[in-house]
Amino acid sequence: MTNGTSNTIDASADQDLHPVIKCDSVYKIFGEFSQSMLRDSNGNVDVKTLKEAGCIFGVNSASFEVSKGEMLVIMGLSGSGKSTLLRCVSRLTDTTAGRIFIEGEDLLTMNPKELIELRRNKMGMVFQSFALLPHKTVLENIAFPLQMKGVSTKDSIQRAAAMVELTSLGGRENYFPRQLSGGQQQRVGIARSLAVEPDIWFLDEPFSALDPLIRKEMQDEFLRLQEMLHKTILFVTHDFDEALRLADRIVIMKDGIIEQIDTPANIVLNPSTEYVAKFTNEVPREKVLNCGNVMEEVGDISDLSDLRVPRKAVIETVAEAVLNETKPVGVVNDNNEIVGVLNSKSIIHILFGESGAKSPVSG
């Protein structure tokens, strides 16, 4: 088990706030006797005995933190426990053992009233099958969480109209969900989840039910929204490319166990288990890595070409330019200071090296 330890090293180092979501050895165990057995062992999870008793581990000792404004993507194939983990954090299912904190408050000891308050003010969730109310129009669906809070019809509808603008649904306010395409329905789902201006945003495979082209469009739209809103996000997907595209950090799950938690680049560069490596092998690295990930230390500044590439630029976007230079290229940070060097050798290595040789998917 490689979880829990490697996660906080680099990604959230520059974030000084306490985590918005914190999970501490969370277990979700299915099975008739799991509850009574846990009670007998004073809440200590004895994985071996429980498994012998026929219990199934939906989530097996998951620990992680999500800091403010961060997007954590939980990636795993079906049955890996990713959705179950999300439902534990939103308390849609009861966690069997472990502790979950939302902004420092213990989620699992909250009474129903506190939970409802939390959901009304701090949480929003988007569902895979959209889960829109079929009897309500687009506008009414978006206004629904506000009305549950007790906001007046007029105010909630006004706010919903603003959300309609935000999610580019203008002109379809009075449509019913069944009259919309999948992509439009999910826009409504997104607008609804954002209507109460939550701090924490849960997305459960929001784009999985959509066509590839629409999915790409929705991902762009989603990134645009996140750029504006800076929510703390827990995003579940089974699509590794989607995870790489969106995530600040990725959690990779298998059979309920967290295999690795890291930034996309680190996962691609250093997969910690064979299972993770299976995913990363096929990934076109030039699309994931940025200049900062692969640059070398600055040697002789006078030996650099005139071209400068930003540290955050993805390799794919600069590869051709760098390869056209005869000298190494300087990598600059936001303040235009040179922080590293990129030479054509490392670019070629990324494009055609290791993984490229094994599986020629990259072009």
Next chain:
Amino acid sequence: MAMNRISLHSKSTQFAALLVVFIVLCLSIDPTENSILWRLPALLAGVPAMVNNSVEFVMFEWMPIEIYNVEIEEYEETALVKEITRSFSGALLFCIQFIREIFLGGVKTIVAFTSWDYIRENPWAQWPALPWTVVAGCAVVLGYALNGRWLALLVAFSTIYVAVFGQWEPAMETLSFVLIAAPLSVLLGLGLGIVAFKSEKTEAILMPLLNVAQTMPHFSYLVPVTVFFGVGDHAGAIATIIFATPPMIRLSLLGLKAISPEVMEAGMMNGCNKVQLLFRVLIPTARRNILVGVNQVIMQCLAMAVIASFIGAKGLGFNLLLALNQLRIGQALELGICIVLIAVVLDKLSLSWANKQVDYFADLSFVERNKYALMMLVVLLAGVVLAYLGSFIFKDGINYLYAIPHNKGITTENFWQSGVDWMVDNWYSGLQGFNTALIVHILIPMKNAYLSMPVSATFLLVMGVGFIIGGVRSALTVGGFLLFIALTEWWDRALITAYMTTFAVIVSVIIGTVVGSLCARSGLATKIVLLVCDTLQTFPSFIYLIPVIMLFGVTDTSVLIAVIIYATIPATRYTVEGLRNVPESLQDAGSMSGVNHLQRLINIELPLAFPHMMLGINQTVVFALFMVIIGAMIGTDDLGQYILKSLSDKNGIGNGLMLGLCVAFIGLAVDHLINRWAKDRKTALGLA
């Protein structure tokens, strides 16, 4: 594949072997009175009396309490249950009368707050009736408000029909009773459905009760209701509620269970508390099924209009019953159409109301926002003015613009009567020949064959079929149902019911399958046939008796033909649905394999549609059983006749219930076998 074929093959061998043993048993057992193989002793014969006694005890002796009687102004001793049911009846009756007097005027609601003496002294103290034009006009406006011009037109046509044919008064009486019974049934059904949804234990208890309640004939409820609640409109309403609630429970539960868990989760994540989750998420999301339930409730209420009149419900049903008893076919027909029209109007109004959409961008003036309310106000004023003017036009006699007294409208009775007479004159010998031939050559031999089955052979056959279809469990289930009937004193009557039902079901299934298969060929025909089925299903079952009496008079043939017409509806519907629902890809695969029409029907469509068609046959059996019992009105000698007799018996409660259970158990046994088979088959075909 090979395995499947072998097991199927062996099943048909099992059936054949069973049939052989059955016939051998039938032939070898002598019909002697004392043989237990021939008939079982009526061990349950004492149960009805026990039921009667215990009901009487609970009702009149158990837990005596002192209560102050206003009328005789002193305390008197009375039983608790009696007092509870009496108060309940009083409340219900008041509600019905209140609505009735809004429509028709009267003094009873005022009496409820004062006294008869007060009314005698103050002749002004009475509720004026609304002019019929006002009620009709408001209904039209309501129809227009809910679903535009077409619904308004339908409502207008229906109300005018009712008024013109002089049935306004009974129609309003029926309506007042439906307007109480239907909402109560809906609330009760929805409530129980929700409870069953929340607790699996309740569901497990409720389901068998619902099964029995839905297969019990209407008549068997009537006696217990009269014992507990007396006779009158309220008793009719209660019997109706008992009958209309089960489908509502079932459909509510079905709808709630079909909600995707994500919608529920979405509701929870949007911060719903339990009440909000129930009323703002679950019920609205399940509304399609719940609305079907509401629709069913309304249909049941009107179907019960006639039957409830047996225990004192006034209105169209009572008049229809009277007309049928007097063989006034024309009048019965007019009344039947009135009931059907009210059923259709209420059905459409309730559906449109539930589907109504609110427009938030309506930035409208007061007049526009309340235009329908204002229109109704105008209708009210106009109606009153018209009625006032009417009093000048119709100086002596009836003011037709205010109220049309019963049977003072126009009537087409003479036309229909002469039609009947003409048919009797011209077709009598032909029809009579057909009638006699049917009775002598088919019905009587069939009836005798049924009656000559030894009870042991019947058990063997039914339990054997149960075993082949569903193993030991099914065999014991159907055996249990059968044992109950065999131990009552009505085994022979049950056999007669079974024979009539079998005959009707066979004919219905043949007609239904043929018509259904033909209609399923074309999309248009499918639409038409489903529409016809929908329409026919809104007719209360009694209506079907009218035309057959017209043609065949009061004979067994009439009953059977009415049963066949009624029972053909589900047979046709399910055939069409089953055939149309054969997956497109399989049809395409068939086409690419080069099948012709007949090959397609035999090799692709029928095998795949067959499980669904079997469910249709199941419905056919239930429908046929119902109608056979109602047919007792015309005169048969089966269980239904005995149920009808128990109605007029003071101690009929035990008999009525036991007989009702006998009918229910026949239905349930068939239902169990067919459902079990269809479910297995659908799973095997991957259609479930």
